[in-house]
Amino acid sequence: MNLLLQLLANGLVNAALFAMLAVGFGLVWRSLRVFHLAYGGLFVISGYTFRTLAVRVGWPFWASGLATVFLAAIMGWLIELALYRPFYKRHAASGTILIASMGVLVMLENAVAMIFGNELQTVPRSMASVLEFGPVRLTSLQLWAFGIGVTTVSVLWLLVRRLRTFKALWAMGDQPELIPVLGLPLYRLRAMVLAIGTAMAAIPACVITLDLGIDPFVGMSYLLIAAVAVLAGGVDSYGGWVTGAVTLAVLQSLVVWKFSARWMDLVTFGLLVAMLVFRPSGLVAGAKRVEEY
Amino acid sequence: MNYILHILVMIGIYLPLAYSLNLAVGFGGLLSVAHAAFYGIGAYAYSLLLTGVGMHPLIALGAAILITAIIALGTGTIALRFRGDLFLFVTLGFQMITFVILYNWVGLTRGPYGIAGIPRPVVFGLTLRTPLQYAVLAAVVNALTLPLLFALYRSPFGKALKALRENETAAKALGINDKRIFIQAFVLAAAFAAIPGALYASYVTYIDPTSFTLKESIFIAAILLLGGAGNRIGPLIGVLIMLLLPEGLRFVGLPDAMAHNMREIIYGLMLAVLMYLRPQGIAGEYRMG
Amino acid sequence: MNNNLILNNIGKRFGDFWALRGVRASVPSGKITAFIGPNGAGKTTLLHVIAGTLRPDEGSIRYKGETLSGIPPHEVARRGIGRQFQDVRVFGGLTVLDNVLVGMIPHGQQDAYRAWFGTRAARKLMRKYQEKAEEWIVHVGLQDDLKRYARDLSFGQQKLLSMARLFACGFELLLLDEPTAGVSPKMIGKITALIREAVDTRGVTVVLVEHNMAVVAELAYWIHFLHEGRVAFSGERSHVLGNKSVRQMYMGL
Numbered sequence A: 001m002n003l004l005l006q007l008l009a010n011g012l013v014n015a016a017l018f019a020m021l022a023v024g025f026g027l028v029w030r031s032l033r034v035f036h037l038a039y040g041g042l043f044v045i046s047g048y049t050f051r052t053l054a055v056r057v058g059w060p061f062w063a064s065g066l067a068t069v070f071l072a073a074i075m076g077w078l079i080e081l082a083l084y085r086p087f088y089k090r091h092a093a094s095g096t097i098l099i100a101s102m103g104v105l106v107m108l109e110n111a112v113a114m115i116f117g118n119e120l121q122t123v124p125r126s127m128a129s130v131l132e133f134g135p136v137r138l139t140s141l142q143l144w145a146f147g148i149g150v151t152t153v154s155v156l157w158l159l160v161r162r163l164r165t166f167k168a169l170w171a172m173g174d175q176p177e178l179i180p181v182l183g184l185p186l187y188r189l190r191a192m193v194l195a196i197g198t199a200m201a202a203i204p205a206c207v208i209t210l211d212l213g214i215d216p217f218v219g220m221s222y223l224l225i226a227a228v229a230v231l232a233g234g235v236d237s238y239g240g241w242v243t244g245a246v247t248l249a250v251l252q253s254l255v256v257w258k259f260s261a262r263w264m265d266l267v268t269f270g271l272l273v274a275m276l277v278f279r280p281s282g283l284v285a286g287a288k289r290v291e292e293y
Numbered sequence B: 001m002n003y004i005l006h007i008l009v010m011i012g013i014y015l016p017l018a019y020s021l022n023l024a025v026g027f028g029g030l031l032s033v034a035h036a037a038f039y040g041i042g043a044y045a046y047s048l049l050l051t052g053v054g055m056h057p058l059i060a061l062g063a064a065i066l067i068t069a070i071i072a073l074g075t076g077t078i079a080l081r082f083r084g085d086l087f088l089f090v091t092l093g094f095q096m097i098t099f100v101i102l103y104n105w106v107g108l109t110r111g112p113y114g115i116a117g118i119p120r121p122v123v124f125g126l127t128l129r130t131p132l133q134y135a136v137l138a139a140v141v142n143a144l145t146l147p148l149l150f151a152l153y154r155s156p157f158g159k160a161l162k163a164l165r166e167n168e169t170a171a172k173a174l175g176i177n178d179k180r181i182f183i184q185a186f187v188l189a190a191a192f193a194a195i196p197g198a199l200y201a202s203y204v205t206y207i208d209p210t211s212f213t214l215k216e217s218i219f220i221a222a223i224l225l226l227g228g229a230g231n232r233i234g235p236l237i238g239v240l241i242m243l244l245l246p247e248g249l250r251f252v253g254l255p256d257a258m259a260h261n262m263r264e265i266i267y268g269l270m271l272a273v274l275m276y277l278r279p280q281g282i283a284g285e286y287r288m289g
Numbered sequence C: 001m002n003n004n005l006i007l008n009n010i011g012k013r014f015g016d017f018w019a020l021r022g023v024r025a026s027v028p029s030g031k032i033t034a035f036i037g038p039n040g041a042g043k044t045t046l047l048h049v050i051a052g053t054l055r056p057d058e059g060s061i062r063y064k065g066e067t068l069s070g071i072p073p074h075e076v077a078r079r080g081i082g083r084q085f086q087d088v089r090v091f092g093g094l095t096v097l098d099n100v101l102v103g104m105i106p107h108g109q110q111d112a113y114r115a116w117f118g119t120r121a122a123r124k125l126m127r128k129y130q131e132k133a134e135e136w137i138v139h140v141g142l143q144d145d146l147k148r149y150a151r152d153l154s155f156g157q158q159k160l161l162s163m164a165r166l167f168a169c170g171f172e173l174l175l176l177d178e179p180t181a182g183v184s185p186k187m188i189g190k191i192t193a194l195i196r197e198a199v200d201t202r203g204v205t206v207v208l209v210e211h212n213m214a215v216v217a218e219l220a221y222w223i224h225f226l227h228e229g230r231v232a233f234s235g236e237r238s239h240v241l242g243n244k245s246v247r248q249m250y251m252g253l
Helices: A004-031 A038-057 A060-088 A094-116 A141-164 A162-174 A185-209 A219-233 A238-258 A261-278 B002-027 B033-053 B055-077 B084-106 B132-156 B158-168 B169-172 B178-204 B213-225 B233-250 B256-277 C043-051 C074-076 C094-103 C119-140 C157-169 C185-202 C211-217 C237-242 C242-253
Strands: A130-133 A136-139 C003-014 C019-027 C032-036 C058-063 C082-085 C173-177 C204-210 C222-227 C232-235
Touching: A004 A038, A004 A136, A004 A141, A004 A162, A004 A185, A004 A219, A004 A238, A038 A060, A038 A094, A038 A219, A060 A094, A060 B055, A060 B084, A060 B158, A060 B256, A094 A219, A094 A261, A094 B084, A094 B213, A094 B256, A094 C003, A130 A141, A130 B169, A136 A141, A141 A162, A141 A185, A141 A238, A162 A185, A185 A219, A219 A238, A219 A261, A219 B084, A238 B256, A261 B084, B002 B033, B002 B132, B002 B158, B002 B178, B002 B213, B002 B233, B002 C232, B033 B055, B033 B178, B033 B213, B055 B178, B084 B213, B084 C019, B132 B178, B132 C237, B158 B169, B158 B178, B169 B178, B169 C074, B213 B233, B213 B256, B213 C211, B233 B256, B256 C003, C003 C043, C003 C204, C019 C032, C019 C058, C019 C204, C019 C222, C032 C043, C032 C094, C032 C211, C043 C074, C043 C173, C058 C173, C074 C082, C082 C157, C094 C119, C094 C157, C094 C173, C119 C157, C157 C185, C185 C204, C185 C211, C211 C242, C222 C237, C222 C242, C237 C242
Parallel strands: C032 C204, C032 C222, C082 C173, C173 C204
Antiparallel strands: A130 A136, C003 C019, C003 C058, C222 C232
16 A cells, blocks of 8 residues: 555655646647657756756756756757748648658757767756655655646746637647638747757756756657547646546556566556547547548 | 678669558559558568478468468558548558557567578578679569569559558549559559568577667658659669669768768658659659648 | 349438438439539549449438348459549559459459469450450540650540440449549540440449539439538439529539
């Protein structure tokens, strides 16, 4: 029982991280209707940026984190300029964009590997203090991660609900042609979405780098977590993305409890397939349907 | 010389992989990243039946093809409820699930330890050991397999499949049964991937799950995206480029670890640029979407 | 005279919006029945419902005595109902010849295994289909474009191709969605001639959705006016064309 509680607590911490990842990915999907695969590469670059700033340059963690998030936003903007916008202008098919962004992901990962090497790089730090809540023990880092995650996701949710800009962004996803008609700056909005989305990936990247370390090829795994959370939770709803992330994180913990950590990926993808098969109603809007007339 | 023969064998393994995926992707318009899973299921089924049960290689091959086809039937039934990006994600899910099972169900597949000691085929009493013999075997396998695929390409089935790819609604309005035709294409593509699976397993005599990952699936799909799909020449060009280019880079003289990363960067760059400039690939007939 | 297609109280809604409601009509066989009306009146939705792409929420459709509503589109086609789309939808990546050929092949012959186990008789049959397909392509005037990819044809040529495709398959009932939209007057003449020929010489039944009132006036035997999802007016051609106020109000002529 105690083990279960511990694992659930770990799961909740992961949920906060996954939620940030999911929200960033979902935001780009909802507004631009692209699956931002380069997200994985930008996650990795963010992790290395944080590490370089914290270890090589020697800034305190909080400063490195903030700088990384800021730089990530800029990188997101650059990716929009260099990758998604040219394809958008060509009215490329979504499959084409998907593959191109996959190519960019591969490029980014390997460029990082060439510069920093293929092995895991960690951030030397003192052992995080451990706090006990009854049978559950969590490190201060985990608590920080949870706190930051909940705060960021909630703040963004409020912004999404309230700000008109976001309503415009959602409309952009549904009817992109309308945006210029309504006098809204399409390209600036797109760039903003990519900036925010990438920044949302940078935060968990910093936390995970600090906690576990970073290597050039984890981008794909975290990208897939984000994608599954979004697809399984409900492609077009912010609440769905968060729900998907939480479900995924908690399910993973339960699987570790009942079976073993080895089967975690089975959970992730089993969830994806199961949701696609049994709950397509959440996925119909914006998704490619079989019946097209 | 052995080096060249080795390349020829690898070409002989990747050609059926590319041509079989071409049926689903190029002719059917169903971009899938599960092909390495079927390749792997074929390789594992063959190897397990050969080493575990002591089956005759040809029978093991037949059984491996059948097992792969059955699994593909199940997967396809689920995946084909969708099209486009969602279909892709289901195939992605399936690929990952297959890898997890191959890696973790140690009782069945021996997990990360892999299967060793896969016997080389024996033809008329001669055990095929040398690279030359293997290259000949690969050529024979291709000579037997590819014409079957080409026959599918130009048959009424192939035409109906292309019609569905071009415009599913219009094709259905002509009476073409989308469910039936698509599932046949998906299953056949998978079944034909089992053959190079067996060939590969018996060539390297040791297999483990790391040869059949998502990365491998993407590699095979990239062959088609680069070389072209929907016809007979595209996959050939794709295979030649994707297999020979890295070898060519070897001679440029980068330190080994960096060479690998460089190859990948070029590969990623090629994909991105090609999708921008020429989404139908170098010699393809079908362009995505 | 037979009424082989009967629409009985058809209703179709999307959320709270009823695109069609209480649509009742009989389509006499061997004649041209036109559905006209303003944009958004539900004409294309009606075609979708007949063709099986959409399921009606109310009512039923019967064709040749059997219920049609609720069966999937490819089954509807196999019952002898062909369909031409407003945006044509030829198979761009197939040649003109293959466009016509692919629908002609009997559906039993389309399975994969036939590629390997075809009999000589089956191959002879395929040659016959090819000849027939070529005849139809010549008939609509596309003989110079046989080997071209359909995506390289002009819009008007694609319309002709889609008609050849339908005729070659031998459909007894054709659903035509604005067949003369977006083409030159000369092409309109060609298309209407082909439609008229199909009806007069081969007894094909046609359900025509059109905006071009001159074409409707020329071709239609029976006219239904759809407005906001309901049939506001129905009449036989002499009735409609002979009545000045009806003509003006519903057809603007």
